[in-house]
Amino acid sequence: MSNSTPPRALTIAGTDSGGGAGVHADCRTFFACGVHATTAVTAVTVQNSVGVSGFHEIPPEVVAAQIEAVVTDIGVTAAKTGMLASAAIIDAIADTCDKVGIGRDHTIPFVVDPVSASMHGDQLLHDNALAGLKNRLFPRASLVTPNLDEVRLLTGIDVTSRDMMLDAAKAMFDFGPQWVLIKAGHLRSDPECVDILYDGVAVIELPGPRFDVKDTHGSGDTLASSITSALAKGATMPSAVEFGKRFITKAVQNAYPLGAGVGPVSNFWRLSDDRF
Ligand SMILES: Nc1ncnc2c1ncn2[C@@H]1O[C@H](COP(=O)(O)OP(=O)(O)O)[C@@H](O)[C@H]1O
Numbered sequence: 001m002s003n004s005t006p007p008r009a010l011t012i013a014g015t016d017s018g019g020g021a022g023v024h025a026d027c028r029t030f031f032a033c034g035v036h037a038t039t040a041v042t043a044v045t046v047q048n049s050v051g052v053s054g055f056h057e058i059p060p061e062v063v064a065a066q067i068e069a070v071v072t073d074i075g076v077t078a079a080k081t082g083m084l085a086s087a088a089i090i091d092a093i094a095d096t097c098d099k100v101g102i103g104r105d106h107t108i109p110f111v112v113d114p115v116s117a118s119m120h121g122d123q124l125l126h127d128n129a130l131a132g133l134k135n136r137l138f139p140r141a142s143l144v145t146p147n148l149d150e151v152r153l154l155t156g157i158d159v160t161s162r163d164m165m166l167d168a169a170k171a172m173f174d175f176g177p178q179w180v181l182i183k184a185g186h187l188r189s190d191p192e193c194v195d196i197l198y199d200g201v202a203v204i205e206l207p208g209p210r211f212d213v214k215d216t217h218g219s220g221d222t223l224a225s226s227i228t229s230a231l232a233k234g235a236t237m238p239s240a241v242e243f244g245k246r247f248i249t250k251a252v253q254n255a256y257p258l259g260a261g262v263g264p265v266s267n268f269w270r271l272s273d274d275r276f
């Protein structure tokens, strides 16, 4: 008997020692979606529920080597980025993506989550790396997924209402990605959580409830990796994002307390049977 190889996804991101965000959130989301998880670690963070107290960057050539090793042997059917730390790491990723065929002009869809800081405000990307994100990664992206803080940092637009999210999507689209997803989690004045997907023509609203929960650590990573999972299975971008929105809504609803600070969103609801 021989079993078939499942879809494979790659996350290029930092680790979270507290297990809430980053590579950890991505791998368990890939697993929960039935996708084999592969990783290219960019940085090791010292992190728990109260914040990030430091990180150690992986040398750019080691990040590149991880991507190349995975793609050339295992093959991946979609890839995503999270915490990238430095301009040199971003350059190495962009060069390697071109070499191995990841990105909007290649066959492997590429989701770029422009992570700049943790939810506690700890910086995860050096200031001088913003230009690299804009010039080297966004033009290669099938999808970029900024939150409203990242929108402000990248475009200068301070989104204070649902209407302004389209302005933000247009400004992000000008950086050259195929699709833009503006996430509404930080728009706390809105009683709902309506994300906006845009490709220069279509504007697709992703409606969802806003839960009154404090434990939302890893929500951005979980959304981007559930979208990546659907892309890895061959979904179109609109249906992958609709799947991701349903997935993250359940994950936020099932978030749990952990430690003294902020707990993570949860994928446990995906486990159909907890008996061993
Ligand atoms: N309180 C909440 N209730 C329901 N969905 C939420 C909540 N907070 C965030 N989300 C959803 O989680 C995803 C990540 O959103 P956001 O918090 O804006 O990004 P990030 O985690 O990158 O800061 C989005 O789909 C958003 O709509």
Ligand SMILES: Cc1ncc(COP(=O)(O)O)c(N)n1
Residues within 6 Å of the ligand: 013, 014, 015, 016, 021, 022, 023, 045, 047, 082, 083, 115, 117, 118, 119, 120, 124, 216, 217, 218, 219, 220, 221
């Ligand atoms: C390694 C790593 N990657 C990403 C995040 C962002 O997640 P959050 O916004 O929930 O802090 C994080 N805190 N750590």
